[in-house]
Amino acid sequence: MAVHNADIASMFNRTADLLELQGANPFRIRAYRRAARTIADLPQSAASLVESGADLSELPGIGDDLAGKIAGIVKTGRCPILEQLEKEFPAGLTELLNVGGLGPKRVMALHTSLGIDNVDDLRRAVRAEKIRALKGFSEKIEQKILHALETRGTQEKRFKWIVADEIARPLAAWLSGIAGVKKVVVAGSCRRMKDTVGDLDILVTCAKGSPVMDRFVKYEEVAEIISHGTTRATVLLRSGLQVDLRAVPGISYGAALYYFTGSKAHNVAVRALAVKRGLKINEYGVFKGDRRLAGRTEEEVFRQVGLPYIEPELRENRGEIEAARAGNLPRLVTVEDMRGDLHAHTKASDGRNSLSEMAAAARALGYEYLAITDHSRHLTIANGLDEKRLRKQCEDIDRLNEKLKGITLLKSCEVDILESGKLDLPDSVLKELDLTVCSVHYKFDLPAVRQTERIIRAMDNPYFNILAHPTGRLIGEREPYALEMERIVRAAKERGCLMEINAQPDRLDLNDIHCRIAKDAGVKLAISTDAHGTAHLGYMHLGVAQARRGWLEAKDVVNTLPLKALRQALKRR
């Protein structure tokens, strides 16, 4: 059984949880968590690295010890230190760490004093009012635990970026109407454009925070006030989204924005740089002793630690700090770089608009071209096109292109990849298209090896151009299908195939990590909206955001090219 990076990361995170319960050295715990992240973000499988004899201790945050443990896990599937720790604690105990308000100290107190071993035990003890009597606890804390159990459960809920954005906009507008508020900005993972957002971090500047916080907790969407101080307050909205509001004076705007944008791992790493320079960074500024050196803008903060500005999308401590120091930061692709969209549907299959409506909408966005990619026949539920209907559509496009000014429609098709790896339409019609966009729409549950080989076989077809929504995930609804992404990427590179970043808000597929894997392998990408109506063409910025998070530059993305160069880039080798 192959060991996946996610398995190793999960073992290390679990080890860290148990070490926390044990009261181990916090830095040792952090080392396990950092290693878990490094492995989870790795562009190749750790297993293949181990097998090829690579030195894992070269990886950031992984030394000789953890490199040895990783090798052990790859070879045996087991992690002795984890197994040892698991013997020391009941299996359900770490789940208690996910209950709001409970950390390692309180969990251990509950365990040793009341024999609470899992969430069910906790629930019973709360109901029996046993917890209030414990030292360091109280009736109030007991009530908070009960409340956390009832309302928030133990599973973290994340929101699709677009949903969080829809909630943030009216809230930000409302906040900016509060007396004394100058700037309002959404920071956190929303600003970093992560595909999902766990909570909203909003920053305001004002002379006095207290009245702003008092107003904030009265926002009409607030379901619950979690904390309420003078410079910071946390609420739960009716939507279930948690919002942290922080207030700082204008002179600290840049430092606070930088601080609250995160990520935490990025901030920790940059602060460590500051410490080496004898500086201290906090949300109020950059300080040498008591002297403030910077804070009004983010650029000032970066300058003080000797770094150029790092775009929010890159701030994940995935090498951006090292790249910044070396002057190697990527010049990230922007929405303005995009010259066309390579995945769009019309009424012919399951879209809402006609060819000419889609063309007009694309031209209004300033595009040079738009690929019409209605579904192929296998997707009957979407009224997929057979050979005859596709030929007819091509004729329609040819005729329309003669009339259109400023935009060219490209003849294409979203061709189903059949279970056998064959494409859903014969080569005789595929060769007449400007390009193909190929995707998996059924049999999601094949084992990784078979799914991978299905896709690679499809890529063997000389008319295969772009692998659309390569993992098939639907955020919050459907997990990505099992896939050996490195093999897919390698196969794409060898055959001159491209991969898509699908910009639909519930897909965002490839994700940021996979984008980076593809880029590092030299595979070109297309950022496409998979529009099923004219309005969807506006999702481009979501795909671009994931591309930016994956370090992509305009030169990595084919639909930044003018039409002539695009045609060249689509040619298979």
Next chain:
DNA sequence: GCCGTTTTCGGCCCGACTGTTTTCAGTCG
């Protein structure tokens, strides 16, 4: 457990809020 222009030991980011607390521990981000 990692790491090194502080290099094989001794550091490791920093502050706000809560609740129980007479000065701080725990949790969170």
